[in-house]
Amino acid sequence: xxxxxxxxxxxxxxxxxxxxxxxxxxxxxxxxxxxxxxxxxxxxxxxxxxxxxxxxxxxxxxxxxxxxxxxxxxxxxxxxxxxxxxxxxxxxxxxxxxxxxxxxxxxxxxxxxxxxxxxxxxxxxxxxxxxxxxxxxxxxxxxxxxxxxxxxxxxxxxxxxxxxxxxxxxxxxxxxxxxxxxxxxxxxxxxxxxxxxxxxxxxxxxxxxxxxxxxxxxxxxxxxxxxxxxxxxxxxxxxxxxxxxx
Amino acid sequence: xxxxxxxxxxxxxxxxxxxxxxxxxxxxxxxxxxxxxxxxxxxxxxxxxxxxxxxxxxxxxxxxxxxxxxxxxxxxxxxxxxxxxxxxxxxxxxxxxxxxxxxxxxxxxxxxxxxxxxxxxxxxxxxxxxxxxxxxxxxxxxxxxxxxxxxxxxxxxxxxxxxxxxxxxxxxxxxxxxxxxxxxxxxxxxxxxxxxxxxxxxxxxxxxxxxxxxxxxxxxxxxxxxxxxxxxxxxxxxxxxxxxxx
Numbered sequence: 001x002x003x004x005x006x007x008x009x010x011x012x013x014x015x016x017x018x019x020x021x022x023x024x025x026x027x028x029x030x031x032x033x034x035x036x037x038x039x040x041x042x043x044x045x046x047x048x049x050x051x052x053x054x055x056x057x058x059x060x061x062x063x064x065x066x067x068x069x070x071x072x073x074x075x076x077x078x079x080x081x082x083x084x085x086x087x088x089x090x091x092x093x094x095x096x097x098x099x100x101x102x103x104x105x106x107x108x109x110x111x112x113x114x115x116x117x118x119x120x121x122x123x124x125x126x127x128x129x130x131x132x133x134x135x136x137x138x139x140x141x142x143x144x145x146x147x148x149x150x151x152x153x154x155x156x157x158x159x160x161x162x163x164x165x166x167x168x169x170x171x172x173x174x175x176x177x178x179x180x181x182x183x184x185x186x187x188x189x190x191x192x193x194x195x196x197x198x199x200x201x202x203x204x205x206x207x208x209x210x211x212x213x214x215x216x217x218x219x220x221x222x223x224x225x226x227x228x229x230x231x232x233x234x235x236x237x238x239x240x241x242x243x244x245x246x
Numbered sequence: 247x248x249x250x251x252x253x254x255x256x257x258x259x260x261x262x263x264x265x266x267x268x269x270x271x272x273x274x275x276x277x278x279x280x281x282x283x284x285x286x287x288x289x290x291x292x293x294x295x296x297x298x299x300x301x302x303x304x305x306x307x308x309x310x311x312x313x314x315x316x317x318x319x320x321x322x323x324x325x326x327x328x329x330x331x332x333x334x335x336x337x338x339x340x341x342x343x344x345x346x347x348x349x350x351x352x353x354x355x356x357x358x359x360x361x362x363x364x365x366x367x368x369x370x371x372x373x374x375x376x377x378x379x380x381x382x383x384x385x386x387x388x389x390x391x392x393x394x395x396x397x398x399x400x401x402x403x404x405x406x407x408x409x410x411x412x413x414x415x416x417x418x419x420x421x422x423x424x425x426x427x428x429x430x431x432x433x434x435x436x437x438x439x440x441x442x443x444x445x446x447x448x449x450x451x452x453x454x455x456x457x458x459x460x461x462x463x464x465x466x467x468x469x470x471x472x473x474x475x476x477x478x479x480x481x482x483x484x485x486x487x488x489x490x491x492x
Contacts, residue, residue: 091337098466100458133460171484173419173477212346212482214379220344220469227470228477231419236458238417 002030002038003047003131005138010045015053016062023060026052032060039068043137046071072136074100075234078158078183081222082107083114083144088219092186093122095219097129097139099226100235105183106144111190119143147196156205158183161229163221164200164208165191172228175209179233184225186218248276248284249293249377251384256291261299262308269306272298278306285314289383292317318382320346321480324404324429327468328353329360329390334465338432339368341465343375343385345472346481351429352390357436365389393442402451404429407475409467410446410454411437418474421455425479430471432464 004026008016018026026032036052040062047069053061079101081092089106096104104126108115122141130138154160158181161172169175176182185200192200200206211224230236250272254262264272272278282298286308293315299307325347327338335352342350350372354361368387376384400406404427407418415421422428431446438446446452457470476482 095466098460098462099470100460133462135460171477171482174484210482212476212480214344214346214381216344216379220341223466223469224345224473227473230458231417231474231477236417236456238420 002026002032003134004038004040005127005131006040006042008042010040010042010048010064010067012064012066014064016040016050016064018060018062020058023056023058026060027055027057037065038062040064041136044071047136069136074102074135074137075179075230076158076181077101077226077229077234078103078105078181079222079226080105080107080147080150080160080183080185082109082147082186082188082218083112083117084188084218085114086117088217089117090122090125091219092222093125093139093141094129095223096226097126097135098133099223100135100230101139101184101226102137103140103142105142105150107147107150107185108144109147109188110193110196112188115144117144148199151199151203154203154205155181157181158205160185160200160203160206161225162200162206162208163187163211163225164197165210165215169208169210172209172211172225173232175207176229176232182229182233184222184229186222186225189218248272248278249380250284250286251373251377252286252288254288256286256288256294256310256313258310258312260310262286262296262310264306264308266304269302269304272306273301273303283311284308286310287382290317293382315382320348320381320383321425321476322404322427323347323472323475323480324349324351324427325468325472326351326353326393326396326406326429326431328355328393328432328434328464329358329363330434330464331360332363334463335363336368336371337465338468339371339385339387340375341469342472343372343381344379345469346381346476347385347430347472348383349386349388351388351396353393353396353431354390355393355434356439356442358434361390363390394445397445397449400449400451401427403427404451406431406446406449406452407471408446408452408454409433409457409471410443411456411461412443412454415454415456418455418457418471419478421453422475422478428475428479430468430475432468432471435464 049065050062295311296308
């Protein structure tokens, strides 16, 4: 079942003229025909059934039928990720969408040797992954800023899980035992600097955790940490029938 | 610190003539010079300190100094993975090495639309990932066989965690509560067929488990399942100081 994220307000009877990119995708890649059914969502109005109306190569029109799922949002989990090379960074954004992160915040650390990234491209990847994974919102991808700046403006009501290779950090499942707003921070390939590690360890809202005895690449570390968080306090736990939050 | 996996027996004073590929890597990519220190392992004799001796573009010789770490092997965990496209399959093999799987068994399922893969290339990826992640063995990568054949020859002493999207499967952390030999089975992008699902659910050694409310790509599912297994009963748990198994 094709799912598309659209900016339009969704309501019964509304007609949606898709933009050129989505029109091309439907017409040329998926070979959609008038009458085909798909789903649309906008992050506000839930998921709607829609029918393909007119099909032009660059202009496809959809007609909304009825709501399929009410709006829902996953747990309040941010991923704060040091800029890494383009390939792993794009993987991390895709997987953050699949694993239910609400926000991705790229940061520049002392050992980061990139200082910018194509945020528009990361946002497109997040949107496509959200469409495919079945969620009803798209994770926000922020512009990269320095780690220090992010920490200066931190709301201490959000706990920070800081993945640290130092010997005394405890496993994530022993560290993350309470729900509420959280962020997971993953460092660059070269790790945090001693100064950064000291700064992070002094923060009242930050908790170091280890991801096992082997050295993980940044993309693996991000996926593993998001997984463990969801399994410990997020929406991967058991829910009584019909009460799943997603 | 450069680490190389070599086939040679390792002992004090031994000289190792690296093969052409590793010689080129050291000489041309890493620009190693005589006297540089690195580490070698073979999966049997632990990790050894070695010094670069002669450097030719296609022939580098190492001299073994002394043992750095005794041989250790991670938990007895197999990853049974339906053949998927080359990109995700290579990612899965790399991540299986990082996440401590002992064996990777590609399988052909009813909805698999590939029936072969370049196993030699997967083995090279597993070796490189093992070198970088710091483990002392390389995960074995087997030739692809049909899922039915694998199940027919299964040793029932090895439990099988079978990732299933069906509604009644319980979370991995509730399912994996005992150690010992395990395997994780990840299906193809199109999922298992109803017949396969029925076959798997009837096996005494198999347990279905869910990976949350969203649809995951095969590579994400593999990484998440390996992570949760390691955290639940593998080597990501807390170990008393000095007793870590890896």
